Amino acid sequence: MTEERDEPALTAAEELALARLALDEGDLTHAAGHLAAALVQAPTLPEVHETLTRIAAASGGDLDLFPLGQHAFVGAVVARAHLLAAAGRAAEGLDLLVAATGHAPGMDWAGVPWVTAPQLAERLDPERTARILMQICAVVPDPAPRAARGPVRPYLTLARNAVAAHPRHALLLGAASALARRLGEVTLAVTWASRGVRAEPSKLGEVWLGYAYRSAGRTRDALAALERAVGHDPDDLAVYADIAGTLADTGRLDQALDWIDRALAHDPDFDCAVHTAHRLRFLRDGDVAHLVALADFVRDHPDDSHEHGDLAESCRSRPWLGQVTPAAGAMVDALRRALAADGAPGTAVRLEALEPPSAMRTVAAAVPGLDVEVTGVADPDPREPRRDTTCQLWRYDGTTAAPTLPVPSAAAAERVRQLAHPAWPHPPAAYDAAVGLATLELTDLLGLLVHPPEAPPTALGRVLAGQDPSLWVRCVQVWACLGLLHHRTDEPWQTSTRRRVLVELVWGVEDWITEAALFALVTAAWVAPAVRSDVAGVVAERLSDVATVARVRPVPIAASLAHLALATPGLDPAATALAHQLTGGASGGSSRPGALRRLWDRLTAPFRRP
Structure with missing residues (x-):
């Protein structure tokens, strides 16, 4: 069943006018086509049903004017149902209305007098009515x-x-x-x-x-x-x-x-x-x-x-299993305060330790007037990768970070804008959704990490841009790294480009990108049992490193990395215990402050049970 015809869309009134004109000229085929189109837009409009009655009278109730087939137009199906009912074959007509409801449950196909009339229920075999009601139940949430x-x-009235x-x-x-x-x-x-x-x-x-x-x-x-x-x-x-x-x-x-x-x-x-x-x-x-x-x-x-x-x-609502975790740290806290105050920068932000480059750049772009003072750079130096890497994304001038990569192509930016979302049903579903990024070049995927495009002009994009731009940046980074999982999938995992790049990102400069890359590796372990031991080893090593650093200076991404570890298949007991210690028992989902919690509820609403 289909909801479209080949002709351009017209309003119900326009379709109805054309149907009447064709009927007056004796062109019943075109009259029926326009009537079916009007019926799709206004299934209970009396004028539509009056015109259908005229077509039936002129054609002698010719059902072939509204044909069924493998790709039947839903308007024709519903029109045929009404003709069957008028011809005393209401049970057959009801079957077609139920099929239309299954195809488009939001349309009031059955809101017509013959369906709700007591006489229909009296004439129908009760077992057939029961089966019809069960068909309706199959397409209606509970x-x-x-x-x-x-x-x-109307079906409840029938019941x-x-x-x-x-x-x-x-x-x-x-x-x-x-x-x-x-x-x-x-x-x-x-x-x-x-x-x-x-x-x-x-x-x-x-x-x-x-x-x-x-x-x-x-x-x-x-x-x-x-x-x-x-x-x-x-x-x-x-x-x-x-x-x-x-x-x-x-x-x-x-x-x-x-x-x-x-x-x-x-x-x-x-x-x-x-x-x-x-x-x-x-x-x-x-x-x-x-x-x-x-x-x-x-x-x-x-x-x-x-x-x-x-x-x-x-x-659902669990950190990394079903959603991006909100960023932590003094910079994003200042960002949220400024946005809550309608963009007013407020007091200066004084950082005793340098925060992740993505956080610094995101806040600077969102609140240009915010005065940020970095009083020192604690050891180990957060500007240096945690291990040697060929995938250096940031360069520093003092405490100011700048990307080392060019801006990604417009096509890549648009592709990620269409896919990025802060929530997903579960990691395998996120992996499957990211296949839309499979054809992007490696340079584009990496460029997206440090040059995230603006949020799209959608309801989601407007919420993110207006209430917490850091969430959008993190979404882009997460989905770009998921896209890396689909890069050159013909290469064996252990020696693959996708593994090498993601692991280098994990051990690069301490950043939100670290979290995104580690999530991609964890996702790979969910969908491919053969890589679980390897990924669990990488996660355990990175978690041990972050715990060591956190003993001597703040690590804003530490709790998030711990939640990622707890989402990792096959993680060893010692690393699991360390992850629980770093999270401090926080769920990552229910302890957010009121305003951020309300924002998160809005963003993740599409993934809740109806």
Whole structure:
């Protein structure tokens, strides 16, 4: 199904006018085409339906005016549905409307009188109605956002009418309950599901009742219903996972894991149980090994029965697992204060130790009037790479840093502007998204690190530029380093250009780029088990070095590097313990101050569960 035709887009009124003109000239084919286009833009407009009635009368109800096919136009599908209903074939018409809703759930395809009329529900076989409601449930989130519920409400009216006409049909009651639950009608969902179970006890009925109770906050009743469902069918392991998830939501992790272990004893590779088990074990002890094992399972089982969100849910809002960590240090603190004061520089910033060059340059560009005084350069000198490198990105004149590389191409800048974001579902998803940078030249990728382009003129870009430009710079650096992971992937890892460059960046001048490069290496370890030992060794060495330096002078990137270490597959216990020590037990996600927390909530909203 498609939403477009070959002709340029017109308004609904224009399409309708052309449809009427063609109809008056007897050109029914063009009349039907323009009517279908008007229907897409205004599916409930009375004038559209009046014109459709005229076309039907002129053609004798010719359905071929609105053909179906592999790439059927959605307007034609909906028009055909209305013609079928008018011809007394409402069940077939309803099937087409449901298909249109599945294609574009946000459109009010069903908001027409014949769908909500009680007579339709009376004529339809209740089992067919139940199946239709289940199809709708498959495309509606649970719960649906309030703003998205309107186009689906006609189907709830159909459910009400059907239940009134067939009050003891168990399958219908359960499916109606599932739809009511999604639309926020929780009390009605419980009522219908309860009636369905009383009419005909079954596993599916108990599952629907359990979900309804859970949405109503009646956890004990929900668990009882789900356990009865297990009694009906002890081999349906998905219900075990549902019980475990419900228990975990109430903090009963040990009981939840008992249920998961029972499911895994039946089938160690059952996808729902595996996903839930790894998520709950990570929730219990915070060991990233559980999430890495889950990512491996997802990679090795691409044909799972349905999509799971456990990995993304576990990584969400966690430093480096699901988002860039905000920069730390006196310079970015001064930047945030100045922006909060509408750009007024305020008092001078006095630095007892030189901060990362990316921080110094970002703040200087964002708040030109800020007076920065560097009182000294402590040892070890932060202007020097931590190890010898051929990839020198900065040169210093006293305490002022300047890039050594030219500005990247405009094409490279635009490519990263389109991709860069401070949040991602999980590291493998970030790796996959960065493939869009695979064709960039190495010089461009490196140039982006020290010459980040301006934030794009999007909602995200405006928020970042106005409230914390440091986040945008860090986004560019992170995605440029992820792009390096896709550079010359035909080269064996150990001797590859991508590994050599990233490792040199990790050991270069102490900077935000250090974090970005280390994240790219950690991401490589997530997606390629063969490189895990190598990456874990690099991470452990770099973490040990930063801990040594932090004993004698401030290291603004230390806590972030520690969080990166905790996200590293296969990190040895000593390095893990050191990472916990450097983070000081901070989560990196929930301890941010109010203004920055609100900003972060806005930026990461697209990656939260609907």
